[in-house]
Amino acid sequence: MIDLYYSPTPNGLKLRLFLEESGLAHRIVPVQLSAGEQFAPEFLAISPNNKIPAIVDHAPRDGGEPVAVFESGAILLYLAEKTGLLLPEDARARLEVTQWLFWQMAGLGPMAGQAGHFRVYAPEPLPYAIERYTQEVKRLYGVLDRHLADRAYLGGDTYSIADIACYPWIVPHAGLGQDLAATPHLQRWFQSIAARPATQRVYAGIDDPYTKAPVLSEEARKVLFNQGATSAKS
Template identity: 55%
Template sequence: MIDVYTWATPNGHKIHIMLEECGLEYKVHPINIGAGDQFGDDFLKISPNNKIPAIVDPDGPDGKPISLFESGAILLYLASKTGKFLPEDVRGKYDALQWLMFQMGGVGPMLGQAHHFRIYAPEKIEYAVNRYTNEAKRLYGVIDKQLSQHPWLAGNSYSIADIATFPWLRSWKNQGVEIDAYPHLKRWFDTIAARPAVQRGVEVLAGERRALQDDKAREMLFGATQYQRRRSATRIARAGSEKG
């Protein structure tokens, strides 16, 4: 059984969906990022960047346990482990990988910034709101154009590229986007949302997540606390290694 350290965020949902789609058994370990669970020593051992999700698979590729952080790496690992959702032919594989990288390098970071400056920032900075809202719309347009020519992001088969991208588009309203303006993307989105495994995946920990109305939670995620916690954890780890 795979141990999943996660929270109900787009990056967390990627892995929940993949596990459900692959039919793998897993145990959820909630990492409440608003409460600071991501700075715990045990979690930092498997996710040194103090971000969710992370997994521990006791049955790794060499028969030994393996731990992984970064959602893209986890998706690739699970695809390799199960032989699912990543084309076997070389061209198809790289088609899927380029769209996975598009999500990791563009969709996630840019839509994350759109969320932050539109919803969470303590002051509304017009330049930032406009910049990231416009970038969100541009990215939606890139996806819509691709899906006007193919049923799925990487061509004719549902892949980890679709699984990675879908959760980030569920909050299109918060990104200042009207999804109906992108009909091909909307068709793709609705098709994925109807998949039973996806419906199960997005419900993982959904009832535990709360809106960031607590100043302490906001500080934990966006303020100086995360940097102070990180420096403290680093000092503790360094002191332990020196004693060893």
């Protein structure tokens, strides 16, 4: 049994996608970010960076004590290796998938997150930041579009954890100031993943955080956007 500590952000949704695709037994443990539950000592013991998602695997492959894993990319790799699913066995194909997984973690996610923040959540518009991050997301979408010109998925012919990692950061494309019609190969890839039964189950009832942003109280804004080192240790 896997406990998934979760909130419906793009990074949280990655793990929901993997668990739905794999059929791995799991329990969802909601974490209310705007209420500061990510700073609870019990959660910090699992996820020291006070971010979701995180998991606890109560049946690790070595048969030992439960294993806690934080960081969405690390969790995807861990679960893929545990199950033998959504990660190629062939060394070259595996390398291709892991490169695009790390690319998402280092580039697409952080830049899209900044674009979303300055376009939607910043208390006042900052034109330079909006332009800077919107254009960087556009560049990264272009990187994906070129890569997908001659393949069905990021790793080649087979759906993998690289696709799962990237997809939730393409879902809010409109709120991030992007038009998928400008990247037809990416659009085709996006539509093929959106049509998967597991994707439809995961996204049923999920609002896009950048086009349907919730109204946040001042206290919630402080919890989400103004936490420093002291808060993270509390």
